Amino acid sequence: MTTLPFPLAEEPDDFAKERGRKLFAGPSEFVKGVVAMTGLPTPDRLEVCFAGRSNVGKSSLINALTGTKGLARASNTPGRTQEINFFTQGPDLYLVDLPGYGYANAPVNVVEKWQKLLKQYLSGRQTLRRAFVLIDARHGVKPVDAEIMKLLDTSAVTFQCVLTKADKVKANEREKVLEQTRAALSKHPAAFPEIVLTSSEKGDGIPTLRSIIAHLE
Ligand SMILES: Nc1nc2c(ncn2[C@@H]2O[C@H](COP(=O)(O)OP(=O)(O)OP(=O)(O)O)[C@@H](O)[C@H]2O)c(=O)[nH]1
Numbered sequence: 721m722t723t724l725p726f727p728l729a730e731e732p733d734d735f736a737k738e739r740g741r742k743l744f745a746g747p748s749e750f751v752k753g754v755v756a757m758t759g760l761p762t763p764d765r766l767e768v769c770f771a772g773r774s775n776v777g778k779s780s781l782i783n784a785l786t787g788t789k790g791l792a793r794a795s796n797t798p799g800r801t802q803e804i805n806f807f808t809q810g811p812d813l814y815l816v817d818l819p820g821y822g823y824a825n826a827p828v829n830v831v832e833k834w835q836k837l838l839k840q841y842l843s844g845r846q847t848l849r850r851a852f853v854l855i856d857a858r859h860g861v862k863p864v865d866a867e868i869m870k871l872l873d874t875s876a877v878t879f880q881c882v883l884t885k886a887d888k889v890k891a892n893e894r895e896k897v898l899e900q901t902r903a904a905l906s907k908h909p910a911a912f913p914e915i916v917l918t919s920s921e922k923g924d925g926i927p928t929l930r931s932i933i934a935h936l937e
């Protein structure tokens with residue numbers, strides 16, 4: 721039997737799951753939205769960020785992880801989250817909601833400004849332990865996603881692929897997307913070798929992702 725590269729992350733055992741649950745049982749709060757590196761909060765705790773195309777479900781995932789509806793604004797209007805938004809999770813963690821990329825109607829100067837800020841953030845944030853790159857489980861890795869992964873390869877941080885909206889795909893479609901995603905990830909040295917399948921709507925994969933975050937050091 722051959723082992724597939726980039727397997728789906730397994731469900732954590734009870735102990736690991738409990739650690740994740742505990743971390744996210746604490747309060748979460750919006751800290752600030754940032755448009756320039758100078759505005760970043762003091763890097764005094766561990767940090768993880770969520771990147772992905774507009775509408776992929778970044779804000780919804782943060783809401784699901786924290787169990788706080790409406791903490792990160794989720795909407796039907798792509799491109800709504802324009803700033804780097806910082807949230808605390810308990811006293812020791814920042815969750816960072818990055819602006820969505822690949823928004824077709826964004827003016828060129830806006831895109832350039834955003835890319836510059838993202839680059840600076842990803843390469844210059846010492847406390848950033850992992851970047852989660854969200855990919856729509858219906859669509860797989862698009863060229864804009866591959867661009868971001870390339871950028872992550874050159875920054876110091878490991879990225880992990882999270883498939884979103886699992887509730888919207890049938891099993892056979894899911895396998896196809898997984899295959900495509902694995903092929904795309906295998907081109908990126910900074911990719912963490914496990915994929916997390918999630919549904920913010922149904923809660924699939926949320927305890928797993930909580931546990932992954934709780935075990936980062
Ligand atoms: N069915 C389903 N819908 C979801 C899921 N996650 C997000 N959505 C929907 O997808 C849309 C976009 O979600 P957001 O969380 O706002 O996406 P985003 O990535 O933060 O978007 P931007 O901030 O514009 O970059 C919303 O209508 C959500 O309700 C999911 O797991 N399942």
Ligand SMILES: [Mg+2]
Nearest residue numbers: 778779793801
């Ligand atoms: Mg958002």
